Amino acid sequence: MSWLDTVVQGVLLGGLYALFAAGLSLVFGIMRLVNLAHGDLIVLAAYLILVLVTALGLNPFVAALVAMPIMFAAGWALQRLVLNRTLGDDILPPLLVTFGLSIVIQNALLEGFSADSRRIYAGGIETASLAIGPVNVGVMPLLTLASAVLAIVALNQLFYRTSLGRAFRATSDDPVTAGLMGIRPNRIFAQATGVAMVVVTIAALYLGTRANFDPATGPSRLIYAFEAVIIGGLGSLWGTLAGGIIIGVAQTVGAAVNPEWQILAGHVAFLAVLLARPRGLFPRAVD
Amino acid sequence: MTLLQTRDLKAFYGDFQALFGIDLALAAGETVAIIGANGAGKTTLLRSVSGIIANAPEAVTLEGRPIGALAAPEVVALGIAMVPEGRKLFASLSVEENLLIGRYGRDVAGPWTLDSVYGLFPVLKERRNVPATALSGGQQQMVAIGRALMSNPRVLLCDEISLGLAPVVIRDIYAAFPRIRESGAAIVIVEQDIGQALRVAERVYCMMEGRVTLSGRPGELSREAIHAAYFGVHA
Numbered sequence: 001m002s003w004l005d006t007v008v009q010g011v012l013l014g015g016l017y018a019l020f021a022a023g024l025s026l027v028f029g030i031m032r033l034v035n036l037a038h039g040d041l042i043v044l045a046a047y048l049i050l051v052l053v054t055a056l057g058l059n060p061f062v063a064a065l066v067a068m069p070i071m072f073a074a075g076w077a078l079q080r081l082v083l084n085r086t087l088g089d090d091i092l093p094p095l096l097v098t099f100g101l102s103i104v105i106q107n108a109l110l111e112g113f114s115a116d117s118r119r120i121y122a123g124g125i126e127t128a129s130l131a132i133g134p135v136n137v138g139v140m141p142l143l144t145l146a147s148a149v150l151a152i153v154a155l156n157q158l159f160y161r162t163s164l165g166r167a168f169r170a171t172s173d174d175p176v177t178a179g180l181m182g183i184r185p186n187r188i189f190a191q192a193t194g195v196a197m198v199v200v201t202i203a204a205l206y207l208g209t210r211a212n213f214d215p216a217t218g219p220s221r222l223i224y225a226f227e228a229v230i231i232g233g234l235g236s237l238w239g240t241l242a243g244g245i246i247i248g249v250a251q252t253v254g255a256a257v258n259p260e261w262q263i264l265a266g267h268v269a270f271l272a273v274l275l276a277r278p279r280g281l282f283p284r285a286v287d
Numbered sequence: 288m289t290l291l292q293t294r295d296l297k298a299f300y301g302d303f304q305a306l307f308g309i310d311l312a313l314a315a316g317e318t319v320a321i322i323g324a325n326g327a328g329k330t331t332l333l334r335s336v337s338g339i340i341a342n343a344p345e346a347v348t349l350e351g352r353p354i355g356a357l358a359a360p361e362v363v364a365l366g367i368a369m370v371p372e373g374r375k376l377f378a379s380l381s382v383e384e385n386l387l388i389g390r391y392g393r394d395v396a397g398p399w400t401l402d403s404v405y406g407l408f409p410v411l412k413e414r415r416n417v418p419a420t421a422l423s424g425g426q427q428q429m430v431a432i433g434r435a436l437m438s439n440p441r442v443l444l445c446d447e448i449s450l451g452l453a454p455v456v457i458r459d460i461y462a463a464f465p466r467i468r469e470s471g472a473a474i475v476i477v478e479q480d481i482g483q484a485l486r487v488a489e490r491v492y493c494m495m496e497g498r499v500t501l502s503g504r505p506g507e508l509s510r511e512a513i514h515a516a517y518f519g520v521h522a
Contacts, residue, residue: 166388169379177375179359180337180368182392182438 005135006256007249012137014248015145016210018241019203020221021228022151023196029235030172030192031087033094037102039222041197044105045071045204046213047113050120060122064205068198075197079190087189102218109215120208144206148244151199152237158195159237168192172235227270233280242281246273289350290315290473291336291367291442296346296355298328298335305331307497313442318464318474320488320505322481324517327494329477330372333444336475337369338362349442363392368440372447374431376419383415385430389437397439398470404433407463425456432460436467443472449480461487481513495519 024038035041045067052063082101086093128139159165167188171178175185207213207221224247231246232239247266254265273281291313298306306328313319323329334340336347338359347355349365357365368389376385386404405412408429414422419430428448435443449457457480464487468474478484485491485505493501493516501508501516 163387163391166380166384167391169384170377170388173377173379174375176339176359177371177377179339180363180371180375181388181434182360182363183388184358184360 002256006252008135008137009141010249010252011245012141012145012248013252014241014245015141015148016203016206016244017224017228017247018148018244019144019151019199019206020225021232021240021244022148022155022237023199023203024222024225025229025232025235025237025240026155026196026199027193028229029237030168031189032091032172033083033087033189034091034098035083036095036098036222037105037218038098038200038225039218039220040102040105040109041075041218042200042204042207042221043213043215043218044109045197045201046120046208047109047118049201049204049208050118053120060120060205060209064201067204068201071197071201072194075200076190076194079193080186083193084186084189106215106218113215115214115216117212117214118208119212120205122209126209140206140210144210147202147206148241151202152241155195155199155237164188164191224266227266230280231270231273233283236280236282239280239282243273246270288315289313290317291475292348293332293336293346294348296332296335296342298331298340298342300331305497306335309494309497309499311492311499313473313475315441316468316471316473317490318468318476318488320476320478320484320491321494322478322484322491322513322517323494324479326496328497329494330446331497332494333369333446333475333477336362337367337444360392363438363440366393366438366441367444368393368435368438368442369444370428370431370435370446370448372450374427376427376430376434378418378420380419381416382411382419382422382430385419386411386433386437389434390439393438393440395439399436399439401437404436407436407466408433423456425452425460428452428456428460429463432463432467436470436472440472443467443474445474445476447477447479449478449483457483481517493517 020042024035027033027035048067048070049060049063052058052066053060082097083094086097126140129136130139159168167183170181171183171185171188178185227247228243229240231243246269250269251262251266255262289312293309293311296306296309297304309332321329321332335342338357338361342355344353344356354362354365380388386401410426411429411433419427422430448460461483476484476488488505491502491505492499493513495516501512
């Protein structure tokens with residue numbers, strides 16, 4: 001049953017990629033902002049959790065809960081003070097500014113934490129596993145996928161069941177008319193980036209507990225996140241989960257065939273989907 | 288008692304001047320029509336009042352309070368709601384969500400609620416869960432009007448609500464105006480369709496090339512005078 005095992009591991013890995021991608025998808029969907037520093041923000045949040053764990057002796061899951069409001073505030077401030085000034089008809093300023101932000105974060109982390117790779121220890125849960133039928137499943141990967149699904153359910157509830165969610169979608173459709181409804185787009189964008197940073201914190205928890213990370217880890221995470229968002233269709237959160245799972249399965253299947261093909265297989269799957277469905281699997285009806 | 292007033296209102300798009308000193312007054316509960324040809328500056332006037340275009344603070348006043356420099360979200364909070372030209376419904380929102388978002392910036396008690404808007408336009412209730420842009424043009428216009436009413440405005444600004452609609456549909460929509468008036472809102476109707484505007488308005492302003500060329504009560508204005516003020520030709 002090794003193929004079944006391979007696919008199951010791939011699906012679970014996809015949960016991690018979906019968590020990487022959900023915040024990116026959210027921000028792009030609402031304000032058409034491509035955040036090139038997204039991967040670095042995940043790494044930044046991982047260091048924040050690491051500091052909370054080592055300095056205060058917190059359990060990593062508790063530390064992530066503590067980090068969430070801090071990251072929300074950081075995202076809110078980043079959007080209000082920096083990114084809102086870059087938004088406009090020209091798509092270049094946000095790309096340049098977030099690219100610069102990516103370099104700033106990497107170098108600041110390098111100054112603060114050195115280039116040594118780190119890991120967040122979660123007290124043995126990393127190596128625990130469950131036997132589900134014929135396959136053994138790691139507890140941590142299972143928690144990752146469950147968290148990704150929960151995060152996406154929660155974001156969908158926020159989007160489609162609340163007044164703030166309506167304001168998100170209305171602002172995304174037409175910011176001028178949203179202003180006539182009393183919506184201040186800059187405030188809406190700041191709240192959206194804050195929410196995205198909460199998801200980033202969840203992603204950081206699993207990034208940091210499952211594998212080593214260092215200040216330069218961000219950009220490679222960003223690529224998987226981008227691919228997941230584009231496979232799923234821009235602006236669709238469930239599509240982002242599907243995109244993450246497709247990349248995850250492609251990687252584990254590729255690695256099962258030949259260990260050198262793991263990364264390549266993920267990118268090939270991305271290109272294959274793009275070839276067949278250029279707008280992604282679940283594009284939004286209106287763009 | 289003057290509710291809304293503009294004094295020497297000038298508006299620019301870059302170097303292009305669209306309005307050359309507009310003086311206009313609206314009493315509480317009054318219905319005023321602004322007519323004029325394409326490019327006369329009617330839409331610019333509404334965009335200035337609603338805060339999409341910023342002006343000198345004193346150029347627009349609400350009960351004497353200068354609001355000309357306020358942004359759109361602050362203006363709607365004070366009770367001036369706009370039905371924008373071309374309806375501008377939110378495509379990702381259902382009919383009901385479009386209505387609900389109308390009270391985002393001004394959630395006050397008043398005659399207008401989801402139920403009373405559905406009472407005004409019953410067809411919307413049947414289609415409340417449909418994406419707003421899937422409706423016919425006339426129904427979309429009803430949503431746009433309902434969305435503005437949801438903030439229980441003191442002033443309702445309507446920009447070209449008959450544009451692109453069949454005459455029978457236009458008649459249906461204008462049939463709602465007496466009830467909107469009874470709710471106490473003052474109404475500014477901008478139209479190219481003079482006949483419709485003159486039927487519902489108590490006073491009318493005619494604009495041409497960024498200036499008011501004629502104003503008065505519909506019954507007191509001759510066809511020739513309106514013709515001259517509208518087209519700039521003297522019969």
